Amino acid sequence: MSSALRINIDGLYINAQALRYNSKKSELLVFKTGKKVYANVPPLYLRGVALNRVERYKYLGHWVSDNLSDDEDLERERRALAVRCNMLAQRFARCTDSVKVTLFEAYCQSFYTCSLWVRYTQRAYNALRVQYNNEFRVLLELPHYCSTSEMFTTRRVDRFNAIIRKRCASTLRRLRISSNGILSTLADRWNSAILRHWIRLHSD
Template sequence: MLNGALLDRVQSFKYLLHIVTADLKDDVDMERERRALCYVLFKAYCTSLYTCGLWADYTQRAYNALRVQYNNAFRAVLGLPRYCSALGMFAGAHTACFHATMRVRAAALVRRVRASANTVLAMIADRLD
């Protein structure tokens, strides 16, 4: 009670980005930091797909194999079970899924080609459909 008002009792709360728990142990905050590090490493090493904007002639099988590997890498980095929902894990991590990453990379390439002063690229940009 505080000034006659009943206070809610919580098991944990964030204070200055640090998670404070009822038992005053740092395990939960260390897990938060570990997961944040995993997200950074995944984004740095697994989402570059540097030349994917150039891919134009591929099979659905090749595309799906890459998507599955991308999802499995994210699960492995975070220590998630093999069959957890890909949609749920990316949404929960506030991280772009494979399809979103591919769309962003392709759109970025088109944007760079259209903005280029290079005459060859300008000719290609005029023919993009």
């Protein structure tokens, strides 16, 4: 099937389903397979407009890369965490520790889409974990050399690894009870990369 014919079929499907796409907000992302690089990719047109090819794309706030690495999204979360914590430290410096802990749990533990992080370097993961620990010290005005385990345990606050495990377990539970047959099937596939990663997080 030629690329021109395929584009024509896509256009017919768009019209039949009464869908509307904004070609100015659409981009082309070609995922790599291992070390294979697709250099000669023919141009793709959406309603007559050629789509710009990119190496990464931000979809619903989550960075997706052509090499399927999650390092970019971990870095996004690390920077966002730093901004939120610095704001809390400045505005609520005179509050009690209990108030600061409540604010920290409300604004600094969301880790949006963290359950989708599967392929990342240990360096990127550790950078986010260290940022989380340091920001908690700054907010509570603790010395930089204080024990990480002690400062979280005494205040009954989840550590970074515990939060990640809870988020992954919650996502897996929602997938398995989903009425969508595709999602529930993917959640039960033992050869799934994301399921293997979730299991490893809980076994470590």
